[in-house]
Amino acid sequence: MNHDNHGGAALAAGLELDGLASLVRSFTVRIETRGGSSMGSGVVWQSDGLIVTNAHVVHDERPLVSLGDAGTLDARVVALDRHRDLALLSVDADGLRAAPIGDAESLRAGSLVLALGHPHGVANAMSLGVVHAVTTRRGMPRYIVADLRLAPGNSGGPLVDSTGRVVGINAMIVGGLGVAIPSTVERRFLHEVSRSGATSFASPLAA
Amino acid sequence: MSASSSPAPAPATVLESLSNDLSAAVRAASASMVAIHARRRIPSSGIIWRPGIVVTTHHTIQREDNITVTLADGTTVGATLAGRDPTTDLAVLRLNSEVGVPIARAPLGAQVGQLVLALGMPGPSVTAALGVVSATGGEWRTWHGGRIDQFIRLDVAIYDGFSGGATVDAGGRLLGINSSGLARASAMTIPLATVERVAEQLLASGRVRRGYIGLGVQPVRLPAGVVTQHALSQPVGLMVVSIEEGAPAHAAGVSLGDVVVTCEGTPLADPSELLASLTGERIGTPLALRVLRAGALVEVAVTVGERPRRGEGASAHDAGRNG
Numbered sequence: 001m002n003h004d005n006h007g008g009a010a011l012a013a014g015l016e017l018d019g020l021a022s023l024v025r026s027f028t029v030r031i032e033t034r035g036g037s038s039m040g041s042g043v044v045w046q047s048d049g050l051i052v053t054n055a056h057v058v059h060d061e062r063p064l065v066s067l068g069d070a071g072t073l074d075a076r077v078v079a080l081d082r083h084r085d086l087a088l089l090s091v092d093a094d095g096l097r098a099a100p101i102g103d104a105e106s107l108r109a110g111s112l113v114l115a116l117g118h119p120h121g122v123a124n125a126m127s128l129g130v131v132h133a134v135t136t137r138r139g140m141p142r143y144i145v146a147d148l149r150l151a152p153g154n155s156g157g158p159l160v161d162s163t164g165r166v167v168g169i170n171a172m173i174v175g176g177l178g179v180a181i182p183s184t185v186e187r188r189f190l191h192e193v194s195r196s197g198a199t200s201f202a203s204p205l206a207a
Numbered sequence: 208m209s210a211s212s213s214p215a216p217a218p219a220t221v222l223e224s225l226s227n228d229l230s231a232a233v234r235a236a237s238a239s240m241v242a243i244h245a246r247r248r249i250p251s252s253g254i255i256w257r258p259g260i261v262v263t264t265h266h267t268i269q270r271e272d273n274i275t276v277t278l279a280d281g282t283t284v285g286a287t288l289a290g291r292d293p294t295t296d297l298a299v300l301r302l303n304s305e306v307g308v309p310i311a312r313a314p315l316g317a318q319v320g321q322l323v324l325a326l327g328m329p330g331p332s333v334t335a336a337l338g339v340v341s342a343t344g345g346e347w348r349t350w351h352g353g354r355i356d357q358f359i360r361l362d363v364a365i366y367d368g369f370s371g372g373a374t375v376d377a378g379g380r381l382l383g384i385n386s387s388g389l390a391r392a393s394a395m396t397i398p399l400a401t402v403e404r405v406a407e408q409l410l411a412s413g414r415v416r417r418g419y420i421g422l423g424v425q426p427v428r429l430p431a432g433v434v435t436q437h438a439l440s441q442p443v444g445l446m447v448v449s450i451e452e453g454a455p456a457h458a459a460g461v462s463l464g465d466v467v468v469t470c471e472g473t474p475l476a477d478p479s480e481l482l483a484s485l486t487g488e489r490i491g492t493p494l495a496l497r498v499l500r501a502g503a504l505v506e507v508a509v510t511v512g513e514r515p516r517r518g519e520g521a522s523a524h525d526a527g528r529n530g
Contacts, residue, residue: 012221020222109335110233110324112226130229130324130337132366147336147364162226176364 017114021126023164024116027099028124028157030066031075031089033059041117041157042089043166045190047098049091052186053156054171055080058087065091079193085171086181086189087156099158102165104141104182107131113146115170115178117157127154132177141182144168150178229324229337232379236326237333239310240373242277243286243300245270250277252327252372253300254384255307261300262406263371264397265291266388268298276300277331278307290409294353294417295401296370296388299409310373312399313380317343317359322377325361325385325394329368338363338394348479349389352417354486356404359383359396369394408487418485419514420494421454422447424478427466429499437468437504443476444468444499459509466499485511 027044031053040057042065044050051065058077065075070093078088107113111131119125129148134141144159150173159168159180168180241261242250251267253276261276268274274286284302291298317323317340325336344358361374365387374382374396383396408415424445434442444466450457467475470484471494484494493508 009221009225013225016220016222108230108234109237109333110226110230110337112222112229130335132336133332133334145334147366162222175366177366 017126017128020114020160020162020164021116021124024099024114024126024158024160025068025124026097027166028116029068030118030123031057031156032064032066032072034062034064039118039121039153040155041153041170043099043156043158043169044096045098045101045186047094047096049093049096050078051075051089051091052169052190053087053089054169054181055082055085055087056171057156058089063089065089067091067093067096070096079189081189084181084185084189086169086186088190088193099166100164101183101187102161102163102167104134104144104167104184107134107141107144107161107167109133112162113144113148113167114160114162115146115148115150115154115157115180116160117150117154117170119151119153121153127178129178134182141184144180144182145174146178146180148178154178228377229322229335232324232375232377233326233333233335235379236310236324236373236375236381238279238308240279240326240328240333241307242328242330243268243274243371244276245274249329249367251370252329252368252385254310254371254373254381256299256402256406257309258307259302259305260289260406260410261286261302261307262384262402263298263300264384264386264388265293265296265298266386267371268300274300276302277328279328279333281331282306290413290415292353292405292409292415294349294351294415295355295397295405296349296353296386297384297397297402297405297409299406301410311380313376313378313382316357316398317374317382317396319343323361323363323382324375324377324379325363325365325369325372326375327366327368327372327385329366334366334368336364336366336369340396348482352482353415354401354483355389355397356400357398359398360390361385361394361396363394365392365394416487416490417514418487418489418494418511419454420456420485420509420511421451422456422461422467422481423449424467424481426477429466429468433499433502437499439468440474441476445475445478445481455509455512459507461496461498461507461509462500464500467496468499468504469497471495472497485514487513 042053073091075089172179239255246269253261253263286300289299341362342360383398427446489511
């Protein structure tokens with residue numbers, strides 16, 4: 001049977017997904033507590049070692065960040081915001097591959113999204129789905145709700161759009177739906193931290 | 208510290224266009240989605256079938272008074288229940304004004320493997336889930352005896368607002384109405400042909416008329432001698448185990464213990480075959496039954512009546528097994 005003319009778009013989509021997974025893997029890190037009791041994921045936000053993740057995966061002042069081929073490094077907690085469930089870590093590294101940051105406001109119900117993370121400790125697992133709804137507050141995206149299979153360990157990892165740009169940080173599973181904090185919120189968080197000084201959210205572990 | 212401005216990755220053209228197509232499909236169908244306020248807590252989903260008419264699932268309409276409907280543009284209008292059919296899990300609402308954009312219908316039926324979106328509106332905005340058609344089949348009967356023109360099962364996650372919402376193709380065109388109430392909470396689609404047929408009946412008379420003769424039957428195996436003697440085409444028949452007092456079969460003289468072997472000349476092996484012949488169109492017409500009674504083959508003509516209305520609580524037994 002000649003398959004040459006069948007499934008061209010589907011096969012191409014599969015190849016592109018493979019490429020996207022490689023891209024997203026290159027800026028997704030694993031975050032572990034010393035002692036290995038808790039695990040989550042994170043996103044390399046800047047090539048100088050700045051990493052964004054969820055506050056709820058950070059349990060001590062010196063979490064371990066696993067960068068894949070680049071090894072495992074001690075990280076410093078730069079800022080922690082329990083309310084927004086965001087944390088900023090820094091590792092002593094340079095020339096890391098930073099994630100391209102996308103525009104969460106461009107997402108619509110039905111837009112394709114991918115998540116990468118370490119669900120239940122499985123390294124670099126990818127899931128594919130669509131945006132279920134984007135909830136808003138004061139006209140700004142509040143949460144990206146996705147029809148997408150997530151599990152504990154995806155927390156802090158990237159939700160990316162069909163071009164591989166990070167549109168959110170996966171933070172919760174509610175009623176089987178993935179809930180991510182939109183990139184607009186991460187941007188604002190970083191902006192606030194940089195304006196007020198890195199330690200203004202200090203004593204983070206007391207929070 | 209500002210967000211990194213690393214160069215954008217090379218465009219993933221197929222995925223990007225697929226993503227754009229899917230969100231465009233949701234947007235196109237969204238204009239025809241509504242949220243129905245007819246139960247506690249979260250609203251349920253419905254679809255504009257034509258201006259002023261909403262189709263939805265029966266099991267999500269939990270209140271028949273004070274129903275309101277929120278349209279895609281955010282306006283809320285009052286609605287009345289035009290009718291409901293528990294057997295096919297469909298209900299139709301009449302809006303208090305002829306508003307709403309009717310949903311576009313898919314030109315072809317569902318195909319296994321086809322990408323579909325399950326849309327809902329359990330609140331102010333339309334929600335989407337992506338999946339595929341996992342199985343299709345021919346006409347089937349629900350456990351409440353309703354006729355569904357095509358079997359369509361989806362592989363799609365069921366979230367709040369699934370039932371009563373739309374199963375649409377990748378172009379945003381309607382394949383049918385989502386229901387998790389037909390087959391053990393699995394994701395099913397009530398096909399367009401069924402929606403069309405049932406909605407028209409509900410609008411015309413507030414109910415789906417079904418034929419009725421008032422018999423309870425059970426398949427039995429017939430002795431070889433009887434089969435040979437009467438040259439029957441199969442060694443089974445349907446034994447009459449109950450007759451409702453005053454029902455058409457009672458009036459026609461059918462007795463307990465009679466074994467029905469054919470209906471309109473067609474051999475019967477299962478009660479569902481007898482049930483299938485009792486369509487609404489047969490009401491008032493004679494149904495020719497061939498019956499084994501005390502060793503003899505006799506012809507009985509039963510004038511089909513209309514099935515009395517039962518509450519929503521009609522059991523599978525009542526609705527499904529009795530002719």
